[in-house]
Amino acid sequence: MSGLGLIINGKRVATAESFDVINPATEQSVAQCPQASQAHVDQAVAAARAAFTDWSQVDDQERKAAVHKIADLLEEHAVELTRLITQEQGKPLQGFAGLGSEFELAGAVAWCRTTAELDLPVKVLQDDETQRVELHRKPLGVVGSITPWNWPLLIAIWHVIPAIRSGNTVVLKPSPFTPLATLRFVELANQVLPAGVLNSVTGGGDIGSYMSAHEGINKMVFTGSTATGKKIMQGAASNLKRLTLELGGNDAGIVLPDVDVDAVAMGIFATAFINAGQTCAALKRLYVHEDVYEPLCAALKAIADSTTLGNGLDTGVDFGPVQNPAQLKIVESLARDAEQQGGRFLSGGHAPQGPGFFFPITLVADVTDGCRLVDEEPFGPILPIIKYSDIDDAIRRANNNACGLGGSIWSSDIKLAAQLANRLECGTVWINNHAAVQPNVPFGGVKQSGFGVEFGSEGLEEYTSIQSVFIPK
Structure with a gap:
């Protein structure tokens, strides 16, 4: 197959270099994947930062509707996406106990729809004759996402959907082993989202390290090995990025x-x-x-x-x-x-x-x-x-x-x-x-399995900061 590219600011971007995506069942190339450069990361971050101004202020119901439309597109393109997952990742379409690529696609849809219906209401902490104090949840800005090769589409959904649902914009880098279904997802989502809200870059650890230390990214979300998570944490210290790290488990x-x-x-x-x-x-x-x-x-x-x-x-x-x-x-x-x-x-x-x-x-x-x-x-x-x-x-x-x-x-x-x-x-x-x-159930690890949680309202809150507002009577 061919034709997939980076999506930056809503447009497909060509790259000077590319690399092979290998089918692990045949050891044959499935497709050529575009190879992003640091300049592409800079462009994607700039687009995301520009888009954040408007997207963070979009009505909550509009963001909810956008996520449901993304789920609709995943369902409409289910056959295409599941075949891509199987070809690049190796899991069967159905597989043992029905836990293959079709299961992964169904999970992606379910996570979209459940996350779409989550809310972060304003909390009233005090309301008396002197003042009213409200606690607001505000989006952080640009979220950088680095996803692994084991559940490429599903984990991309886990990272991206709560980020955009809560008003953030995203720069997403899939694993170089399994970028294809994720790049296609970004293309589909950009049929719904305003330009710059969701951008894709590709490449190996050098691109991930560049993202982790990028001054224009406000939060990193990573699923993968503990060793790589520690490197991301080191890079994130450059501007005190927020982190959600779901790392190894035994x-x-x-x-x-x-x-x-x-x-x-x-x-x-x-x-x-x-x-x-x-x-x-x-x-x-x-x-x-x-x-x-x-x-x-x-x-x-x-x-x-x-x-x-x-x-x-x-x-x-x-x-x-x-x-x-x-x-x-x-x-x-x-x-x-x-x-x-x-x-x-x-x-x-x-x-x-x-x-x-x-x-x-x-x-x-x-x-x-x-x-x-x-x-x-x-x-x-x-x-x-x-x-x-x-x-x-x-x-x-x-x-x-x-x-x-x-x-x-x-x-x-x-x-x-x-x-x-x-x-x-x-x-x-x-x-x-x-x-x-x-x-709907928070998920995360302790010890060296990482920190932060995903899923449910608690997971959605990870993509926000709190703002206390004091209103005198």
Whole structure:
């Protein structure tokens, strides 16, 4: 395919250079992506700053209507967008449990519509015979967004829609691995939005670093690795930018001895391997009580053995490839280390021959803390299964990690599970589920999984500053 370009100030902008976008299932080029320069970033920021003057003053109902129109356009172009996602990211169109590109597109629409209906009303803090004091929420200005390669369209929506809904303007940089669906989204949104409200630039880490330190950007929103988040934070110090950082996660799930193995096995499997494990909030460390350890291992193996791996454009494919060769190398390295540590491979373990960055669904039993596969975030289709005997010890081990994005408790005793959930050091805890985020529920991490929240009214507030207004009587 061809024809996508940067959008700056409402117009398509050509670039002198471009780069290949590779289909991870075939290792063939899908398209040429324009390569932005620092000058393009400057132009995009200037356009966004100019547009902010009017957009920040637009009637709230008008901004709400614009977001709904963007959702309409996403639905109208669903087939085009989902194919782009599959070609550049690798996830199947439908996939295991229906969690593929079509699911991503549906999520993007849902987040648009829910965010459109959020409000930030004026709060009255005091109203007596002497004065009235009001608390107003005001947009920050220009928001810089850097999105990752695992859920390219959905996370772009997570960044962009609350920003424009609250009256900000945006400069958006997608991952160079997966820019295509995002660039198309920006084109579509510019059919609705005034020129300069939403602008796109492309490129690698050098463009992201330039954005992070740019004096004309008031806030950075980033989803990705903790290491990159720290660099963005350093750059943002130049003008004290606001930050929302959703960083790495190494989520632990704890299975209690009272669990019904047959009832939970599919849920555990689906939430561990959503997007082939390439999801920040996927279940990545599974602690299982010794009483149900072998039965659950057997149940998970049976599911893994029934799945198919392949090109996401083909019918009947459950899982696609790892998105890029660097990530595949990490997954393979962790598998080999687990093998040396005595891990028992229930399924998978080795990349198949042939084109594509494929790695099979891999379950590794009989590993424990101290093994790299347990301690490090794999971000791929491999899950360590760790045996425990004491629940207090399991919670201690689950918490003994630098990350704190999500966690889960799996049990037939919901009351007990809820009590234990409160002891987990993470931003979100699920009971008998994992990785299930909603547009009306705040989401964010603790420790080195970042700070700030997304979604819901709390997420919308992240794109605003407060202004207290004292009105004498």
